[in-house]
Amino acid sequence: MRPSRITGRVATGHRNCDFDALASVIALTMLYPDATAVIPRSVNPNVRRFLSMHKDLLRVAEPADVDWSAVTHLMVADANRWNRLDPIIFERIDPQVPVSLWDHHPDIGDITPVDGIQETVGATITLLLREIQTQRKNLPPIPATLFLAGLYEDTGSLSFNSTTAEDARAAAYLLERKADLDIVRRLLRPAYGLRQKEALFALLSVAERFKIDGFNVGLGRIDISGHLENLALVVRMFLEIMNVDAAFGIFFQPERNRCMVIGRSTVEEINVGAIMQGLRGGGHPGAGSSLLKAVNPEAVTAMLTELLQGNRRSSVTVSDLMSFPVISVTSRTTMDEVAQILRRQGCTGLPVINDDVLCGVISRRDFKRIGKEAQLKAPVKAFMRTQVHTITPDRSPGEAVALMVKHDIGRLPVVADGAVIGIITRSDAMLYFYDLLPD
Ligand SMILES: [Mn+2]
Secondary structure (H helix, E strand, O other), rough: OOOOOEEEEEEEOOOOHHHHHHHHHHHHHHOOOEEEEEEEOEEEEHHHHHHOOOOOOOOEEEEHHHHEEEEEEEEOOOOOOOOOHHHHHHHHHOOOOOEEEEEOOOOOOOOOOOOEEEEOOOOOHHHHHHHHHHHHOOOOOHHHHHHHHHHHHHOOOOOOOOOHHHHHHHHHHHHHHOOHHHHHHHHOOOOOOOOHHHHHHHHHOOOOEEEEEEEEEEEEEEEEEOOOOOOOHHHHHHHHHHEEEEEEEEEHHHHHOEEEEEOOOOOOOOOOHHHHHOOOOOOOOOOEEEEEEEHHHHHHHHHHHHHHHHHHOOOOOOHHOOOOOOOOOOOOOOOHHHHHHHHOOOOOOEEEEEEEEEEEEEEEEHHHHOOOOOHHHHHHHOEEEEOOOOOOOOHHHHHHHHHHHHHOOOOEEEEEEEEEEEEEEEHHHHHHHOOOOOO
C-alpha cells in the first residue's frame, strides 16, 4: 500500500546531499517534530550508504512522496539557492509558502526566507545545534554521531580556515552526547576505489626516494587514461606509505597530452605551493598542484626535481617579516642602560654592534647572571653571548623558526653583506604561520 502523501511542514537540504545537509535536515525535524525530512534524490555515495544502513532509524522521505501543493512551510538547510534543491521542489511548490532558511554559506542566494539563521560558520549543523542546545532537546548518540560527521566533513575535522570557535564547541557538545568517532571516521572514509588503488600501486612501483636538506621526498610518474578522480588522495596515501616528508605525483594523460602534478608536504621547509608556482600552478605550503598542457612528461619531472633541489624558498621571506631599523647597543653600553632600553622598547633582547660589526646578543635572561647590584654598572661585554646565530633575508620563516628552536633563542639578527639589516623574532615568524600578517 502506498503511504499517504506528505503534507504540511517539510525540511530539506541541497542536492548531492552531504552529511552536513543530512544532519541539518534531521536536526530540523528534532526542532520541529511535525516536520518531515525530505532528502533529494541525488546524495553523495557516503551519505547513500549511511541512509541505507539507518533506514529504520531515520524517518526520511523522497521529494516524490510529498504532495507539494499541500506543503505549508518549507525549511531549507545548507543551501541558499533554489537550484541547489531537488528540481521537483521549485517546480511544484506554491511560491507563497513561507520558507525558513538555515545556512552557513557566505554568498547571498535567491531564497528569501521568513526566518532561520544565515551565518558564516564551518557547518550548517553548528547553527542548528545552537537551537537544539537552547531548547534543551534530547540528543541520542546516533543523531549526535551523524551531526558530528556533518560538522567534521564541512570543517575538515575542525581544521579548515572556515572553522569557528562555535564549531569547535558544537563538536565538544556532540562528543558529550556520545557521538561515536569510530563511526564518524568510517562514514567519512574517502572515495578510494579500484582505479585509485591501481594508480597508487603504479606510483609506488616506480617511486623514487631522495633526500633534500635531510628531508625525505618521494616522487613518482605514471601514465593514466581517462578521467581519474581524487588523485590528491592517491598522493596523500603515497606519502603515507612511502613514509616521506613530502611526496609528488606526476600523472601524464597521453591522449589529452597533459600532465597533472600534485604535491603534498608535511614540513615547512618543502613548500609545495612555491614549487608549484614554478610549474605555473599553485597551492599552499602543504598542498598544491599544477596542470600542464602540451608538455613532455620527462621535462616536467626534470623541472620538478630541479625546483625541489634549488628553489624551495617560500614566497614570504625573512625580509618581509623582520623589524628594522635595528635597535642595538655597543659592547660598552652598561647593563643598566640595556635594561632601560628593553623596558622602553618592550623587547626581550638586543644585538650588540660595534662599528657595524655584530659581536653579540644581550637578552633579558642574561640578567639572571647578574649577582650584585653593582654589576648593573658593568658593560654589556661581560654578559652578552658572543656566539650569535644569524639568518639572511632571503630565507623562509620556517627556516628562521627552525634555527630559533634549535638554538633556543627568541630572535635572529638578519645579516646581509656583513651588516645587520634587521631582526626577526620568534613572534614575527609565528605571526606568519598563524596567518596574522598585515596585508
Ligand atoms: Mn554545509
